[in-house]
Amino acid sequence: MVDIPILKSKKVPIHIAINTGCIKSWAEDEKKEFSQAVAKHLELLDEMVDLQLKHENQVLTINLSEYEGMLEDLKAFFKHLINDERILKNQVRVFIIGHWYELDSELVDVFKQLMEKTKDYDKFFLNFCINYDGQEEVLGAIRLIVRKILAEKLKEEDLTNAVVKENTYTSYFPAPELIIEPGLKYSGLLLWESKGALIYFTKEPWLCFEKKEYEKAIGFYNKEAKQE
Secondary structure (H helix, E strand, O other), rough: OOOOOOOOOOOOOOOOOOOOOOHHHHHHOOOOHHHHHHHHHHHHHHHHHHHHHHOOOEEEEHHHHHHHHOOHHHEEEHHHHHOOHHHHHHOOOOOOOOHHHHOOHHHHHHHHHHHHHHOOOEEEEEEEOOOOOOHHHHHHHHHHHHHHHHHOOOOHHHOOHHHHHHHOOOOOOOOOOOEEOOOOOOOOOEEEEEEOOOOEEEEHHHHHHOOOHHHHHHHHHHHHHHHH
């Protein structure tokens, strides 16, 4: 369990989650090389770091729903984050979430280095979901709980929503208050935690995402939150 000092803001959500994807299909639709789409994807990921810090969103979770065919590019991106001045200066702790340990061994080593380098930071938290699926996360939590019950480490009657959360990847973070979904469908990102979250649909694919969309999503959150 990670001790996270949460500072509630009236103007911005503490935890924003954003889905990415449709990279190959965007390249095909726009008649661009896949490498161009990947470059644009990584530029947007880098911009998300700036936007998190600018708007002081304490937790930002980004789902990298596509990664095949770009592992070398991702390796370079995450290597850069290890010594990124923004990460170091603003004490951003980075987590990798999902079955990331099943990926390319060199990329896994980069992930480990990045998490080790930032493990003592606690001002901001930046999560990258890779090789991740919301339903699989819930299923994994259920499997862990079943093992605990069989091992008599947990009684069935003690099973609660809180116990399920404790066994998810993001057990140490507050639930997302705002989920940004490029397109028109909910992806299942942070599925167990999504109850109560506001979902902002951009109606445009991820690679068409612009800074103003992030700000519009926060404006949407502020407007809806006032009505609750």
